[in-house]
Amino acid sequence: MTCSQAQAPVGDMTKFPLDQWYVAGFSSELQDKPIARRLLNQPIVLFRTGSGEVAALEDRCCHRSLPLSCGTVEAQGVRCGYHGMLYAPSGTCIEIPGQERIPAKARVKSYTVVEKNQIVWIWMPRTEGAAPTKEAPAYPHHDDPRYKFGSGAYHYDAPYQLIHDNLLDLSHLGYVHLKTIGGNARQHMNAEMKVTAEGDCVRVVRLMPGTPPPPTYKAAWPFGDTCDRWQEIEFDVTHLRIWTGAIEPGLGALDDPNRGGFHMRGFHGITPETDTTAHYFWSMASNKHPDMPETIDTVIEQTAFTFDEDKLVIEAQHRNMVRFGQQASWLDIHVDVGAVRARRIVARLLQEAQQREQQLTVA
Ligand code: FES
Ligand SMILES: [Fe+2]
Numbered sequence: 337m338t339c340s341q342a343q344a345p346v347g348d349m350t351k352f353p354l355d356q357w358y359v360a361g362f363s364s365e366l367q368d369k370p371i372a373r374r375l376l377n378q379p380i381v382l383f384r385t386g387s388g389e390v391a392a393l394e395d396r397c398c399h400r401s402l403p404l405s406c407g408t409v410e411a412q413g414v415r416c417g418y419h420g421m422l423y424a425p426s427g428t429c430i431e432i433p434g435q436e437r438i439p440a441k442a443r444v445k446s447y448t449v450v451e452k453n454q455i456v457w458i459w460m461p462r463t464e465g466a467a468p469t470k471e472a473p474a475y476p477h478h479d480d481p482r483y484k485f486g487s488g489a490y491h492y493d494a495p496y497q498l499i500h501d502n503l504l505d506l507s508h509l510g511y512v513h514l515k516t517i518g519g520n521a522r523q524h525m526n527a528e529m530k531v532t533a534e535g536d537c538v539r540v541v542r543l544m545p546g547t548p549p550p551p552t553y554k555a556a557w558p559f560g561d562t563c564d565r566w567q568e569i570e571f572d573v574t575h576l577r578i579w580t581g582a583i584e585p586g587l588g589a590l591d592d593p594n595r596g597g598f599h600m601r602g603f604h605g606i607t608p609e610t611d612t613t614a615h616y617f618w619s620m621a622s623n624k625h626p627d628m629p630e631t632i633d634t635v636i637e638q639t640a641f642t643f644d645e646d647k648l649v650i651e652a653q654h655r656n657m658v659r660f661g662q663q664a665s666w667l668d669i670h671v672d673v674g675a676v677r678a679r680r681i682v683a684r685l686l687q688e689a690q691q692r693e694q695q696l697t698v699a
Contacts, residue, residue, distance in 0.1 A: 339406040339417075344610060347377030349460065350693075352496075352608050353685040357472045358574045359605025359617045360458040362487050363451055366390055370414055372405035374609050376460055379403070380447065386411030391425030392458050394445040398429070404444070453478040455605065455617075462689065473575065477601050477621055485601075485621035486636030490647060494654035496614035497679060499606045502646055503576050504540055504674035506567050509550075512645050516638040517580075517600075519550040519565070527567075531673045536681050538571040540674035543590045552638045553582055556622060556631040557598035566590045571678045573685065578602040599623055600635065612654070618643055 360375060366384040372395055373380055379395040381404040395403045397416040407417040413424045422431035427446030429438055448459040450472040457472040477483055492499065502508065510521030518524075527542040543566050549559040563582035570577045581599030588595045605617035620639040624632050657664070668676060 349376040354462040357457040381405040392447040483621035487619035490616040496608040501675040507671040540569040542567040
């Protein structure tokens, strides 16, 4: 039996935006073993039944509390590794070995999960057991035969919003990622930037014409000394889609979605683990140049390297925030517009949820 390490006690999930689809993992992670994963302070076991159904349950057997993630996966569900109670994806116990009667109480909390485009989404409701009020997000690029993608599931010793900040401000590429997707730092800081917000989404577009191609771009596409770079970042409360690339200088309009050249499509699912830690699920796909088809593997390899660099920076940033405490306030500069907007959206959602809670209490 393999059991996950003991973790912090179950915490408050209302500290995070609820009634949202969060990424619980990638389809490829769910093989024949249950996975213990804390999401929004809730210990959860994820598994795929022998018949292929993906499920998420509270990670605690209702008999004597062994984590269900210590158990085994069967055709119909997950079997507890202590006395063998078998749970269906609905959370209902469907077998108690040696006992015919199954009490109505023999069940554990279940979560709604949907597998879509090779991503496992989990609905985190404000009201326990409430059904989703919207569809799980689509990310069709994972199933597009024109792309090959690589992915990673990273654990961060840093709160989730620091990852949002990082991805919404790509000016850091010129300082943090010089070995891969960086480039001229000054040009990154001076990129023409447009930020728009609609509903709970933020969109950041950055254009950098006439810039030297960074190492990853050069490895994947036969660029000359300069290229015209573009970056489009779309923030949605639980995930971001980032589409970046470059064309030969002057070979088209940089803001034309049908522009040619080299591009990378990044998916970034950011799911709080606890108040101060997070899961980061990323995938990267890129198109291939007809003469350089294998370089797609290089792009994925260099992407992992890039995200390791981000992790180093963000975790160091968090450690320092802890060291200096609340009194060390932040200064906003021009590159922060997108990240600040995203933080406002999260703050508004939390405030609205709190107000609704108060109204219910008064009523
Ligand atoms: S603790 Fe799970 S069956 Fe006993
Ligand atoms: Fe980065």
